[in-house]
Amino acid sequence: MKVGLELGEFVWDGGPAAMGRTVAEIATVADDAGYDLIGVGDHVWQGPHAGGPGMPQLECFTTLGVIAAHTRRCRLAPVVAGVHFxxxxxxxxxxxxxxxxxxxxxxxxxxxxxxxxxxxxxGIDFPPTAQRFAMLEEALQICLRLWHGDERPFDGEHYRLARPLAEPKSLSRPHPPIMLGGGGRKTLRLVARYGDACNVYPGPDLAEKLDLLRELCDQEGRDYDAIEKTCIFPFTVAEDGAGASELTDELHRLSAAGIDTAIGIVSGSDPVRQVSVIGDKVIPAVTG
Structure with a gap:
């Protein structure tokens, strides 16, 4: 199994003045410790799970740029970008x-x-759910068209592009991997149709979600085994290592259930320490 992390909370020691240094330290420690992916939540307000909009929230892609500058091997991802943004x-x-x-x-x-x-x-448009799903499918089609160098006009219901042109092209070939967040039928159908990875929550219905994805892959003519199965949930390991064995057991269970990559939401006032402890006590036990 591969292990990643997501920055989803930003109430850190030192406050805003230290945030740049903290992000850089998290990136360096995670890269050296063998984390496979570093993600950042894509929001402009902090969510209710982390104290709500009065709490700090860093912009996703700016933060990923800082992380990129302080890493050599980790994959970098918004987890996940809202199509309406x-x-x-x-x-x-x-x-x-x-x-x-x-x-x-x-x-x-x-x-x-x-x-x-x-x-x-x-002041950001937030259409009804059905419309956002339609926008999401068109967005995926547009991204793939740009990455493949197809400059024909795109005339969709929600988006119109006279000339989809993007230079330079990505270094990732054939394009940066697409990971879709969500475990419902509509999302998993888009995974089967366009995606390289799914991202789901590891609840009691995990097996049902993966079975559904397999069924939808069969319908779309996709190889189920070629799609990376990822899940995301809080990693609760204390600074002294308490909880590491329980997390290790959980990751082994998820691996046996078919999950390839677990992405842990890290929290607490000293995230660098938490990332370091997990890297020392958990990652070697599940990636070896």
Missing amino acids: RAPALLAKTVTTLDVLSGGRAVLGIGTGWDADEAAGM
Whole structure:
């Protein structure tokens, strides 16, 4: 199994003045410790799970750029980009830039988004769920068209591009991997149709979700085994290592269930220490 991390909370020792240094230290420690992926949540407000909009939230792609500058091998991903935040061509350009500047390590994590209050508060359109799913499929088509060098006009229901042109092209070939967040039928169908990875929560219905993905892959003519199965949940390991054995057992269980990569949401006032402890006590036990 591979192990990644996500930065989802930013109440750290030192406050905003130390955030740049903290992000750089997390990146360096994680890269050296063998984490496979570093992700950043894509929000402009902090979510209710981490104290709500009064708590700090760093912008996703700016933070990933800092992480890219302080790593050599980790994959880099928004976990996951809300389709309503950016025009698809701008999203593709942003991910391509991250890919080029990181030496080919970018992943496009993308989904329909979920925080209506955040969107309303910040003046960002947040269409109904069905429309966001339609936008998501068109966004995926546009990203792939740009990455494949197809400059024909795109005339969709939600987006229109007269000339989908993007230079330079990504270093990742044939394109940066696409990871779709969500475990419902609509999302998993898009995984089967366009994705390279799924990203789900490891609840009691995990086996059902993976079975559904296999069924949808069969329908779409995709190789189920070629799709990376990832899951995301909080990694609760104390600074003294308490909880490491329990996390190790959980990761072994998820691996046996068919998960390839577990992405841990790290929290607490000293995330560098937590990332280091997990790298020391957990990663060697599950990746060996």
